[in-house]
Amino acid sequence: MCPRLVYFQRRCARDVTDSGVRAGFFKALSHELSQVVQSTCPEASFEEAVxxxxxxxxxxxxxxxEPVISGAAQEARGISDKILGGVAREKGGSGEDGLMNLMRPVSIGVNAYSDRLRISGTIDKVIQHGGIHAPVVISASGPPETGVYASDRIRLAAYAMLLSEKFGEQCTWGAVEYVPGWSLRWAEIRYEDKRKALYARNRILDMDKGRMPEAVRGKWCTGCGHDSACSVKPSLLGSIFR
Incomplete structure (x- = not known):
């Protein structure tokens, strides 16, 4: 959203936020949905999963x-029909075995790092897709009308490069699991997405040298938490955080 937000985050201790806790809840819910897939009473199984x-x-x-987590749980219950409907559609399209490949992945929370690429990340899920390891991002956002969000494409591209190096395979596909309004969206890992991921890496490396990026103003500024510091002139701000 804003390069300067990344600049601040890399220089300040990152506190737990309500939005981060909400996202964590939906990741936990994702890991519980395998029981829902195999249940003969999905509604009751979903309540247990929540x-x-x-x-x-x-x-x-x-x-x-706990109040934030309870609020996220209430949100999930309020859209249970969408989540259960999305899971049922995917089960009907790819079959129970295909869906369980996603719900019970090879591994979760995979930490990957590349000295050569100078990128690292924690991959939410790693599954087998066509015999090749593939990354899955668990998103706490509702799905777009079609495809995946641009930011998710770039994340998948970065993760795919890490998995390709880690396992010596050519990872060409990844997926995003949008838990609210449940939808699984596959995305081909394009060359352009890889270039954008490496471009973002280069900008971050510039920030680590003390170079202040320009701010991108938008509706997210009100909840940023760095609004007062962001109004300082870049030359002064750079010296403060150097």
Missing amino acids: TRACADSISVYGTLY
């Missing part, structure tokens, strides 16, 4: 964030 995701999220974030 309850388990709540308990796991509280264990991770602590009771301080």
Whole structure:
């Protein structure tokens, strides 16, 4: 959204935010949906999945964030028809075995790093797609009308390069699991997406040398938390955070 936000984040301790906790809840819910796929009573199984995701999220974030987690759980219950409908459509299209390949991946939370590429990341899920390891991003956003969001494409491209190097394979596909309004969207890893990922890396490396990027103003500024510092002249701001 804004290169300067990245600049601040890399120089300040990153606190847990409500939006981050909400995203964590939906990731926990995603990991519980395999039981829903195989259940003969999906509605009851979904309620159990939400309850388990709540308990796991509280264990991770602590009771301080219990109101945020409860709010996310209520949000999930309010759109249960969309989530269950999306899971059912995918099950009908790819079959139970195909869907379970996603719901029970090879591994989750995979940390990957490349000295050569100078990029790293934690991949939400790694699955087998056509015999090749493929990345899956779990998103707490609703799905776009078609395809995947541009930012998700770039994330998938970066993860695909990391997996290609890690396993010595040519990873050409990735997927995004949009949990609210559940939808699985596959995306081909394009050369242009890889170039954009490496361009973003280059800009971050410039920031680490103390180069202040330009701010991109938008509706997200009100919830940024760095608005006061962002109004300082770039020359002064660069010296403060150098």
